[in-house]
Amino acid sequence: xxxxxxxxxxxxxxxxxxxxxxxxxxxxxxxxxxxxxxxxxxxxxxxxxxxxxxxxxxxxxxxxxxxxxxxxxxxxxxxxxxxxxxxxxxxxxxxxxxxxxxxxxxxxxxxxxxxxxxxxxxxxxxxxxxxxxxxxxxxxxxxxxxxxxxxxxxxxxxxxxxxxxxxxxxxxxxxxxxxxxxxxxxxxxxxxxxxxxxxxxxxxxxxxxxxxxxxxxxxxxxxxxxxxxxxxxxxxxxxxxxxxxxxxxxxxxxxxxxxxxxxxxxxxxxxxxxxxx
DNA sequence: AAAGATCACAACCGCATCGTT
DNA sequence: AAACGATGCGGTTGTGATCTT
Numbered sequence: 001x002x003x004x005x006x007x008x009x010x011x012x013x014x015x016x017x018x019x020x021x022x023x024x025x026x027x028x029x030x031x032x033x034x035x036x037x038x039x040x041x042x043x044x045x046x047x048x049x050x051x052x053x054x055x056x057x058x059x060x061x062x063x064x065x066x067x068x069x070x071x072x073x074x075x076x077x078x079x080x081x082x083x084x085x086x087x088x089x090x091x092x093x094x095x096x097x098x099x100x101x102x103x104x105x106x107x108x109x110x111x112x113x114x115x116x117x118x119x120x121x122x123x124x125x126x127x128x129x130x131x132x133x134x135x136x137x138x139x140x141x142x143x144x145x146x147x148x149x150x151x152x153x154x155x156x157x158x159x160x161x162x163x164x165x166x167x168x169x170x171x172x173x174x175x176x177x178x179x180x181x182x183x184x185x186x187x188x189x190x191x192x193x194x195x196x197x198x199x200x201x202x203x204x205x206x207x208x209x210x211x212x213x214x215x216x217x218x219x220x221x222x223x224x225x226x227x228x229x230x231x232x233x234x235x236x237x238x239x240x241x242x243x244x245x246x247x248x249x250x251x252x253x254x255x256x257x258x259x260x261x262x263x264x265x266x267x268x269x270x271x272x273x274x275x276x277x
Numbered sequence: 278a279a280a281g282a283t284c285a286c287a288a289c290c291g292c293a294t295c296g297t298t
Numbered sequence: 299a300a301a302c303g304a305t306g307c308g309g310t311t312g313t314g315a316t317c318t319t
Contacts, residue, residue, distance in 0.1 A: 020287070020313075040304065058305075059288070094307060106287080109308070114285055 017051040021060055025050055029057055030065050063106045070102030074111055082108055083116060 017025075032048035041054030050057065063069075074082070078100060085096045093105035093112075100108065 018289075042304075054304075055290095055306095056288080062306095063287075091308065105307075110286055113309090 016053055018056075021064075025052070026060070026065060029060060033061060033065075059106075063104045066104075068102060069104065074103070074107075078103065079111075079116070082112060086112060086116075 021029075028048045028050055029044070032044055036047070038044050041058045043054070045052050045054050045057045048057070052060075081100060082096065085099060089095055091109075091112075093109040097103055097105040097108050
């Protein structure tokens with residue numbers, strides 16, 4: 001249940017709100033962070049006039065408001081990667097998410113828990129108890145489920161957006177994060193390239209007018225952001241689409257090494273610093 | 278058409294870790 | 299070295315939407 005008094009004034013404003021975020025709260029948080037960055041999350045909550053904990057603000061930003069998040073459903077390739085990485089890394093969702101630009105640990109975790117794990121348990125159950133009561137031959141059931149696993153696409157439903165992040169100016173990550181910007185020509189391949197030695201932390205100006213190009217590699221956390229200035233986040237998503245990247249077949253032997261190679265493609269985009277126009 | 282069941286996702290909670298003083 | 303506060307992470311729960319009967 002969402003109170004409709006978000007951000008309301010008055011003496012009781014000190015009382016912390018919980019539950020779903022209202023569009024107004026989202027807007028306040030988004031505006032605050034894009035204009036001023038983050039010193040500490042508790043101060044963000046306070047300065048944005050939100051009756052939320054810093055923790056809650058951080059979570060909302062990381063999982064929902066961050067402009068570099070992908071909006072489209074998880075693709076088959078991404079699903080394969082999740083399966084592969086979960087197999088090699090276990091439930092280290094943040095590590096898995098770090099290898100999947102635009103996806104959050106929470107999103108991946110939810111995806112795993114609600115779909116993949118469920119399907120895998122079906123496979124195990126089917127093969128373990130002799131096929132179940134519905135008469136499906138176990139092998140066929142397993143195969144069917146595996147096939148489903150392999151082909152499953154996310155349901156078509158679009159995520160609901162309380163306000164249009166896409167209409168907002170290109171935002172920048174909070175100041176305290178390691179920040180690297182990558183600008184990649186539309187349609188260009190992203191190749192494994194020698195790591196740039198240039199890493200430029202960007203200051204937040206909130207105006208989206210910056211055009212600095214920086215490429216950083218080997219960092220555990222990496223933000224890419226598009227500084228085209230027209231606020232087109234779809235372009236952003238296109239440029240950095242997971243499916244545009246070439247990577248070794250998931251699930252192949254030596255997954256970690258292979259994923260690292262692939263990861264390096266992600267994090268070491270073509271240098272050259274061409275801009276996006 | 279209505280009620281109940283199921284599903285997907287957002288958010289919270291508690292603990293661990295890290296950085297600062 | 300210890301204490302404290304902030305942040306990060308993974309597990310779990312709550313809520314709204316959708317599907318089924």
